[in-house]
Amino acid sequence: xxxxxxxxxxxxxxxxxxxxxxxxxxxxxxxxxxxxxxxxxxxxxxxxxxxxxxxxxxxxxxxxxxxxxxxxxxxxxxxxxxxxxxxxxxxxxxxxxxxxxxxxxxxxxxxxxxxxxxxxxxxxxxxxxxxxxxxxxxxxxxxxxxxxxxxxxxxxxxxxxxxxxxxxxxxxxxxxxxxxxxxxxxxxxxxxxxxxxxxxxxxxxxxxxxxxxxxxxxxxxxxxxxxxxxxxxxxxxxxxxxxxxxxxxxxxxxxxxxxxxxxxxxxxxxxxxxxxxxxxxxxxxxxxxxxxxxxxxxxxx
Amino acid sequence: xxxxxxxxxxxxxxxxxxxxxxxxxxxxxxxxxxxxxxxxxxxxxxxxxxxxxxxxxxxxxxxxxxxxxxxxxxxxxxxxxxxxxxxxxxxxxxxxxxxxxxxxxxxxxxxxxxxxxxxxxxxxxxxxxxxxxxxxxxxxxxxxxxxxxxxxxxxxxxxxxxxxxxxxxxxxxxxxxxxxxxxxxxxxxxxxxxxxxxxxxxxxxxxxxxxxxxxxxxxxxxxxxxxxxxxxxxxxxxxxxxxxxxxxxxxxxxxxxxxxxxxxxxxxxxxxxxxxxxxxxxxxxxxxxxxxxxxxxxxxxxxxxxxxxxxxxxxxxxxxxxxxxxxxxxxxxxxxxxxxxxxxxxxxxxxxxxxxxxxxxxxxxxxxxxxxxxxxxxxxxxxxxxxxxxxxxxxxxxxxxxxxxxxxxxxxxxxxxxxxxxx
Numbered sequence: 241x242x243x244x245x246x247x248x249x250x251x252x253x254x255x256x257x258x259x260x261x262x263x264x265x266x267x268x269x270x271x272x273x274x275x276x277x278x279x280x281x282x283x284x285x286x287x288x289x290x291x292x293x294x295x296x297x298x299x300x301x302x303x304x305x306x307x308x309x310x311x312x313x314x315x316x317x318x319x320x321x322x323x324x325x326x327x328x329x330x331x332x333x334x335x336x337x338x339x340x341x342x343x344x345x346x347x348x349x350x351x352x353x354x355x356x357x358x359x360x361x362x363x364x365x366x367x368x369x370x371x372x373x374x375x376x377x378x379x380x381x382x383x384x385x386x387x388x389x390x391x392x393x394x395x396x397x398x399x400x401x402x403x404x405x406x407x408x409x410x411x412x413x414x415x416x417x418x419x420x421x422x423x424x425x426x427x428x429x430x431x432x433x434x435x436x437x438x439x440x441x442x443x444x445x446x447x448x449x450x451x452x453x454x455x456x457x458x459x460x461x462x463x464x465x466x467x468x469x470x471x472x473x474x475x476x477x478x479x480x481x482x483x484x485x486x487x488x489x490x491x492x493x494x495x496x497x498x499x500x501x502x503x504x505x506x507x508x509x510x511x512x513x514x515x516x517x518x519x520x521x522x523x524x525x526x527x528x529x530x531x532x533x534x535x536x537x538x539x540x541x
Numbered sequence: 542x543x544x545x546x547x548x549x550x551x552x553x554x555x556x557x558x559x560x561x562x563x564x565x566x567x568x569x570x571x572x573x574x575x576x577x578x579x580x581x582x583x584x585x586x587x588x589x590x591x592x593x594x595x596x597x598x599x600x601x602x603x604x605x606x607x608x609x610x611x612x613x614x615x616x617x618x619x620x621x622x623x624x625x626x627x628x629x630x631x632x633x634x635x636x637x638x639x640x641x642x643x644x645x646x647x648x649x650x651x652x653x654x655x656x657x658x659x660x661x662x663x664x665x666x667x668x669x670x671x672x673x674x675x676x677x678x679x680x681x682x683x684x685x686x687x688x689x690x691x692x693x694x695x696x697x698x699x700x701x702x703x704x705x706x707x708x709x710x711x712x713x714x715x716x717x718x719x720x721x722x723x724x725x726x727x728x729x730x731x732x733x734x735x736x737x738x739x740x741x742x743x744x745x746x747x748x749x750x751x752x753x754x755x756x757x758x759x760x761x762x763x764x765x766x767x768x769x770x771x772x773x774x775x776x777x778x779x780x781x782x783x784x785x786x787x788x789x790x791x792x793x794x795x796x797x798x799x800x801x802x803x804x805x806x807x808x809x810x811x812x813x814x815x816x817x818x819x820x821x822x823x824x825x826x827x828x829x830x831x832x833x834x835x836x837x838x839x840x841x842x843x844x845x846x847x848x849x850x851x852x853x854x855x856x857x858x859x860x861x862x863x864x865x866x867x868x869x870x871x872x873x874x875x876x877x878x879x880x881x882x883x884x885x886x887x888x889x890x891x892x893x894x895x896x897x898x899x900x901x902x903x904x905x906x907x908x909x910x911x912x913x914x915x916x917x918x919x920x921x922x923x924x925x926x927x928x929x930x931x932x933x934x935x936x937x938x939x940x941x942x943x944x945x946x947x948x949x950x951x952x953x954x955x956x957x958x959x960x961x962x963x964x
Binding site for chain 1: 662663770774776777779780782797812817818819854892895896900901902929930931934935936940
């Protein structure tokens with residue numbers, strides 16, 4: 241959404257500058273030294289320019305978070321830069337291996353490092369564990385490693401993920417459940433439709449679980465595409481599901497999903513059309529951002 | 542021992558009232574072995590009608606004797622003649638029994654009311670406020686303190702747990718400053734009941750903490766926002782985060798109450814856009830809700846710990862939010878938080894990550910935990926409760942009690958630590 245995105249962009253570049261100014265204020269006892277005065281002046285001018293909103297092309301390539309300034313190389317696994325990158329890898333994993341009976345969630349990050357690459361991008365190397373939400377707390381953890389590349393281009397482009405998870409092929413296949421679910425809803429008279437899953441109180445019926453998981457997997461396509469180092473997306477609700485006429489033996493579902501971005505705390509609404517079958521998995525055919533902010537006029541990116 | 546006696550006396554009193562009217566309990570502080578021998582002889586005299594609650598053993602221990610009303614003068618005279626010092630510790634045993642019986646009835650009433658309270662459900666504001674009244678009206682330990690009103694003129698209450706004293710060093714816990722984080726209010730409701738229970742059932746470390754400190758628990762720090770989230774299942778309502786004040790933009794309401802504190806207000810870790818979810822407000826403490834809490838804590842002047850409950854992400858964090866440098870007490874705070882998260886984990890295996898707000902979530906300016914810490918309240922922590930994103934804000938109600946209990950394990954650790962490390 242435009243309003244949130246603009247303030248984020250502005251915030252991101254001013255933040256590192258302000259942090260620099262603040263850091264020098266705190267760490268230095270000789271505030272009047274020349275380099276610090278120059279730095280402070282630069283920061284003030286920079287902040288002023290940010291407010292005036294110069295066109296993006298003129299923004300110098302400052303690191304995007306104050307955290308990054310300190311840490312190229314090994315990252316603290318419990319800190320947000322590593323976790324955000326791991327979530328992106330999770331979204332990728334779910335687009336490839338998610339189903340009505342399988343959604344992966346992050347358990348923990350074991351090791352992480354980051355380095356700047358040519359063309360101004362930043363590559364994260366991650367070692368982390370995931371669990372399958374569908375198998376509850378009983379499920380085993382899967383060990384994964386991933387390279388997540390966030391490009392740093394003028395206009396946002398999707399991160400690139402390379403992922404390896406051990407024993408992915410060996411985890412319990414849910415073939416029977418998938419087949420039963422598919423057979424139940426592929427007939428032409430099936431017209432599933434529901435709202436607010438889960439409801440305000442966290443209730444979700446057994447029957448709705450596979451649809452919620454499908455929404456979560458489909459939403460992963462969007463979350464993956466929209467992610468940057470400054471976002472951390474999660475789906476907080478399947479606002480609605482409306483079954484469409486099946487096409488090419490695929491279940492066709494129109495979802496409205498609500499995504500929550502942790503850094504900005506914004507709730508973003510997307511409408512999407514997805515297909516699924518046990519053979520072809522989840523495919524997202526159309527996505528449409530839906531404005532919730534009263535003065536927003538066009539979607540981000 | 543005395544409790545059993547009181548119960549026995551209660552049973553007896555049921556059959557014959559006025560059994561102990563005017564009886565007193567004297568505490569004897571014998572000063573010599575001779576005096577101990579005199580008391581021993583007195584105890585052996587079964588016709589004396591004296592009821593030794595504790596026995597004469599040595600000069601190290603006081604001897605408590607219930608003396609029937611009719612023998613009072615004679616016994617006191619006897620003790621004075623022998624220069625045995627004593628004090629009256631219960632002036633009228635019957636009166637004391639009546640009071641204790643009344644308290645037991647009150648407790649039974651409260652128990653039945655709170656037993657019937659469904660902790661495994663999310664409740665609206667009115668129900669929570671009624672629950673607070675139930676607790677406060679039936680317990681000497683708990684009182685309900687009004688600290689001001691909200692923007693829409695609702696009362697803001699904090700529950701005070703105190704065994705007495707005058708502005709004892711205190712612990713602050715608040716929940717619900719962000720309206721949509723329902724698990725935080727629900728956890729705080731359960732906590733209030735549990736603290737009362739642990740105190741009544743003499744379960745460590747609550748009684749010893751409350752003998753030295755007061756606990757202030759604010760279950761709903763943002764009543765207007767909370768009511769708004771109940772207005773309808775429409776996501777526009779259920780996912781409301783902020784207060785409900787009017788802003789400079791007539792289309793957008795509310796301020797992020799956890800960006801409105803006077804702690805490096807105006808920095809990049811909050812938004813200046815009234816339509817943003819983390820809108821900081823026009824100025825620090827512009828929001829009446831924040832002003833009320835800040836004023837209360839500052840005028841009290843003796844808070845030693847400040848903790849705030851949020852959701853979700855399963856994190857236990859400490860200052861700073863506004864900047865990435867270590868707080869002066871970083872090492873200690875990190876250790877306390879780590880041990881606390883281990884205590885939490887011991888209940889149900891739930892894993893929390895520990896770190897400063899800045900590094901763990903993101904930069905945040907105007908946050909309450911920073912405010913408290915910068916005002917000298919050293920042990921300041923922020924909790925992000927369950928889960929890690931599967932249900933997020935819509936945590937199923939059947940997880941409320943286990944979430945609350947594991948959080949209690951963590952809070953108990955911190956409170957005991959604060960109590961053991963006065964400053």
